[in-house]
Amino acid sequence: MLAPETVQPNRTVSTPIIEVRELVKQYPATTAVAGVSFSVPQGICFGLLGPNGAGKTTTVEIMEGILPPTSGEVRYRGEPLGPRFHEEAGILFQKTALQDFLTVRQCIALFRGLYQRGLDVEEVIRLCALEKLAERDNRKLSGGQQQRLLLAIALVNDPAVLFLDEPTTGLDPQARRNFWELVASIKAQRKTIILTTHYMEEAELLCDEIVILDRGRIVAQGPPRRLLHERFAEVLLELPRADFPQRARQLPLRILEASDRVEITTHELETTLRMLLEAQVPLANLRIRPANLEDLFLELTGTELRP
Amino acid sequence: MIRRLLSVLHARNLEFLRDRSTLAFTLLLPVMLVIGMGVVFGGPERPLFKVGVLGGAQHRPAEAFLGERYVEFVPMREQADALHKLTHQQIDLLLAPGNPPDYWVNTDSPKGYVVEKLLLAAEPGARRQPVSGAALRYVDWLFPGILGMNMMFSCLFGVGYVVLRYRKSGFLKRLHATPLNAFEFLSAQVLSRLGLIVFVTAILYVGIGAIIGFHNAGSVLLLTLLAVLGALSMIALGLTIAARFSSEELVGGILNLLTWPMMLLSGIWFSLEGSPRWVQWVAHIFPLTHILDAARAVMLDGASMAQIAPNLAFLALTTLAFLAFGAWSFRWRID
Numbered sequence: 001m002l003a004p005e006t007v008q009p010n011r012t013v014s015t016p017i018i019e020v021r022e023l024v025k026q027y028p029a030t031t032a033v034a035g036v037s038f039s040v041p042q043g044i045c046f047g048l049l050g051p052n053g054a055g056k057t058t059t060v061e062i063m064e065g066i067l068p069p070t071s072g073e074v075r076y077r078g079e080p081l082g083p084r085f086h087e088e089a090g091i092l093f094q095k096t097a098l099q100d101f102l103t104v105r106q107c108i109a110l111f112r113g114l115y116q117r118g119l120d121v122e123e124v125i126r127l128c129a130l131e132k133l134a135e136r137d138n139r140k141l142s143g144g145q146q147q148r149l150l151l152a153i154a155l156v157n158d159p160a161v162l163f164l165d166e167p168t169t170g171l172d173p174q175a176r177r178n179f180w181e182l183v184a185s186i187k188a189q190r191k192t193i194i195l196t197t198h199y200m201e202e203a204e205l206l207c208d209e210i211v212i213l214d215r216g217r218i219v220a221q222g223p224p225r226r227l228l229h230e231r232f233a234e235v236l237l238e239l240p241r242a243d244f245p246q247r248a249r250q251l252p253l254r255i256l257e258a259s260d261r262v263e264i265t266t267h268e269l270e271t272t273l274r275m276l277l278e279a280q281v282p283l284a285n286l287r288i289r290p291a292n293l294e295d296l297f298l299e300l301t302g303t304e305l306r307p
Numbered sequence: 308m309i310r311r312l313l314s315v316l317h318a319r320n321l322e323f324l325r326d327r328s329t330l331a332f333t334l335l336l337p338v339m340l341v342i343g344m345g346v347v348f349g350g351p352e353r354p355l356f357k358v359g360v361l362g363g364a365q366h367r368p369a370e371a372f373l374g375e376r377y378v379e380f381v382p383m384r385e386q387a388d389a390l391h392k393l394t395h396q397q398i399d400l401l402l403a404p405g406n407p408p409d410y411w412v413n414t415d416s417p418k419g420y421v422v423e424k425l426l427l428a429a430e431p432g433a434r435r436q437p438v439s440g441a442a443l444r445y446v447d448w449l450f451p452g453i454l455g456m457n458m459m460f461s462c463l464f465g466v467g468y469v470v471l472r473y474r475k476s477g478f479l480k481r482l483h484a485t486p487l488n489a490f491e492f493l494s495a496q497v498l499s500r501l502g503l504i505v506f507v508t509a510i511l512y513v514g515i516g517a518i519i520g521f522h523n524a525g526s527v528l529l530l531t532l533l534a535v536l537g538a539l540s541m542i543a544l545g546l547t548i549a550a551r552f553s554s555e556e557l558v559g560g561i562l563n564l565l566t567w568p569m570m571l572l573s574g575i576w577f578s579l580e581g582s583p584r585w586v587q588w589v590a591h592i593f594p595l596t597h598i599l600d601a602a603r604a605v606m607l608d609g610a611s612m613a614q615i616a617p618n619l620a621f622l623a624l625t626t627l628a629f630l631a632f633g634a635w636s637f638r639w640r641i642d
Contacts, residue, residue, distance in 0.1 A: 066480060
């Protein structure tokens, strides 16, 4: 099994395993990352979110040591990225092709041979539920199976820090949930996970802390719950339009009417509910939901289509 | 380092060996080519005796013999060159002026045997000096060229396109995220292709020998060393092309730009003896020219290692230069 990360006696759990300092990446026509700084505490799942072109993949590739920054630096356990980082980091790219004609087991064995220490190939196969696929040509796997193989390759060195770059993009809902369960089991071993994703549900489910990037800059940073609490003190009440009588429209509430429903935004849920009951509004189909990460994301990054 | 290199080497070997169509093509193409060339150029020998006459045509050392029909007399100035041709049965007998005349005959040559009888019938006192050596057919001369050409294509295109494919698919980028470095990766590719080339060349050497036979006067070990150094030089050349680029069209164009001059100027099909000096100078830039010159010297003339040392040194030095440049300019990902 994966070795749980041990906390050094002179360190606390929140000691940063990775520090990103004033990171800048410029290309001839654009600035992909414009001065980004954050720390990733050891043993958490850290999310990098942002719309297309926000600079998250560039940031994470610099953190992975495969792309040089224009300026700024990334430190791993207090030191610049070096051989130790490459030995201790596991990486799952958004898209990776493996060598033709190799079976699942042989692909894993190839990468196991590149590290000094790590897990037994059979153990990694079991961890990622690849037993029945071990002798299959890697090109003949489904999308979900392919991602499980790439995760197995990322785990083969029993990494202290695991990078997952949009790992569930393109997977069907079942394969996605299956993958989340795998990641959750890795997280339970107190491995540090750095996750980039488009799926807010994924980030909400897995991440302890997030950074939201937009146009190469950080626009929000912190634990998802705290960010939501800071930005959205209100809750949202949804009612079918047919259940909302004319007299109720006179109530002193923030009401937004859509074609099929009515949305009421409020700071004081109990007071609002009492007012609706007094106005004899049927509440059988009432739906109350808190703001979620998607609401936060859209509020911070906007809803317009990016070029 | 060795462990990482071996892992990549093993995976690459598996990938190649399971690609049956490519493997079959790699083995069959040169066999078919040699058989075809053997059929086209081997042919029946001309029914004519050829006698070299030292000192030029003005010497008439054996008038009666020289009057024989069906014997062509070829004036020759250099005795060493003439003897070289005699040992390869490019001439059937060598005659020197004098009274009585001297003559050299190849004791392995049936035609030499017959033409010697003709000479002795005309000049019973002629002094005999025997030499030996198997006949040199065009296919014997061509054979090293075919092996070299196969080596060139396999090294340049095999390595070049494989690395390019790895880069375009993102596999190199994934390897870059591991402790593997460029030198280890390139070394694994070199060794994998080297093993394949030596294996295929050995099969061709034995197989072609069994099918049509060929002449080898030299050391097989020396030929093996030459094959290894030659393959290393060409693989390294292929890697320099594949080290940086990401476009199939560009890499294909550059590889063609390299292979065509080598095909024409390295002496695969015909000797460059007698061609302008600048052509020979240009030809000696190419590793293939050194491979073929040395291979023919070993196989046809039994040259020693010392005699082909300049060719071996050229191949070793170009290997180091190409590898150093390839490692320096290597790119793991598409920019």
